[in-house]
Amino acid sequence: MRTLDYDIVIVGSGAGGGTVAKELAPLCQKGMRIALLEWGGRFNDHDNTRSEVEMAQKYYFESGGVQNSGQEMTFALAKAVGGSTTVYTGTSLVLPDEILEKKWAVPGLTSVDLKPRFQKYLKENNVHLLDKSLINENNQLFYNACNKLGFKPSQFPVNVKNCQGLGTCNLGCAVHAKQGTHVVQIPSAEKQGVEVVSFCRVDKIEENCVRATVLPPEHGLEASPWPCGEYSIRTKKIILCAGAIHTPALLLKSFGSFHHALGKYFTCHPALILVAQHDREINNTFGHPKSYYCEDFMHSHGVLLETCMYFPFTLAKNLVGFGPDVDDLMSHFNHLQMILVLIMDHARKENGITIDRQGNPIIHYKFNSQDIAAFIKGIRESARIFFAAGAKRIHAPACKSFFIEARQAAQLDQLINQEEFKLGKMSIASAHLMGGCRMGENPQEAITDSWGRVNGKKDLYVADASLFPNSSGVNPYLTVMALADRVAEAVIHDYRKGL
């Protein structure tokens, strides 16, 4: 085992780790040594073939097939330098004040404090509204239909630069147009002296020590700068940014269940993909896949509708059924319109992360009647949007038949119902993983304080989505960055104070 010495070790390089690395990087000029450890590899442009199954295997934990213990939902989380910021669509929404103040209600965490941090990353990541001329027909149909029905669709701000509209954002951008941490914050941190160590899996943490293993490179990616083998890294500060599954799991593996809330209160915006078939060909795969959302049912039913466009296998997997109907629908890919239904789940103690005997994470998640009612509402309203957009038929989960034809549009409430919503039958997926190390100012209830300092553990911080005390209601990455910015500030403050 090799032994190394650093001042700061950051575990994970996604929205949290990349941000913390960049914010702390100026310390390198003062002679401090900072290492950013990432389990996954570093992707260059030539590493991305845009082939669905191949890229899923390269980018995602278990090819995107991580499941909860009940096997009712899959979780998409990336393993790469840049973490999940490599595979999101780049939609960039600020945490709504209402959620911050009412649903989170963390003392000391105010919109006044967060606003300038959000502004910083909105600018740094080139967040803007795409020009309308770049929005494709799949998105436009949703927008027009929402307006026709009297809903109020909004356009997603996105963080792209020189986007070629390849439409394969969720397979990692082949031209690195998305301004994730692998494009913006990590290169900046590296320039200032932060060492990025890819293929470095952190096995355990101890007080002022990180035990890690550098693995051989996978998938033809470049090897880690450190030789393969086991490492013991002595460090003054450790910042965990491994995400809402692996950060709680690492804490549990390292220290046991030292707090009753550790790993608990996990939320994830569970989602379903819905699809409609039009009579004519539509432009659905060229251009940014996610341009609009509709939050008309957020407050009343806790459900958000978004445009989306996925790839052939992902779509096929999400079709509830088998036989000729599946092949028939799939054969008309260039006639298809898609909507993503996301439910705004609430933090519940029974949903969370535990570990098995080997220390691997196990995700526990149970749907309650409120979640299922939200799904049903989302499916029904999406169906209305599809038909208002001119679809000739739709495929809706929670319906007895595979297709609902346009002539049946008046019977949607009867056709789509709770009795047909059977868990294990449909492909529920999640990409917004949050909670498990909830922050707060009451050490009895929270794992960290509102600055990410782990209660009762010296020199240990958390700076990722596991800090969220409840779901964010929006894509979490910008909120993770704003919180990570605070954590970096706390680390610097503690250094200055000699803490």
Next chain:
Amino acid sequence: MFLKGKRLVQFEAIQAILLPRFAVMDSDGINRSRNLLNNFLASKALSVLLKIALFLHIIDGISFFYGLHCFRHLPPHKQKAVMSFLFNSPIPLLRKGFWGINTLAKMGVYGQTELYADIGYKVKIQGAAK
């Protein structure tokens, strides 16, 4: 290699019922399906592979009740009936097992990039005009 021998024969009999497109694929398409699936399954934990193997046995067991034969020797309408039973089963574990097999079957077929043109999935070429 997980899908080989009798297990492969049984799985492909299931795959052909789940996706009729598979039944009419040429040998290149069938080989691509096998490669995709075996490559995917190669990285799976032994416990996952055991679950899949067990569920394939369960399908054969249920098939016996439907026609005194294992799945691949049942007539197509009975094969479809077995799949429908699992798909709509009141027992969540059977539904989940079916979901897993159905997902693998779909990966083998719709994970093939060679199929994109046939189904109308258009891939924008890098560097092409906006």
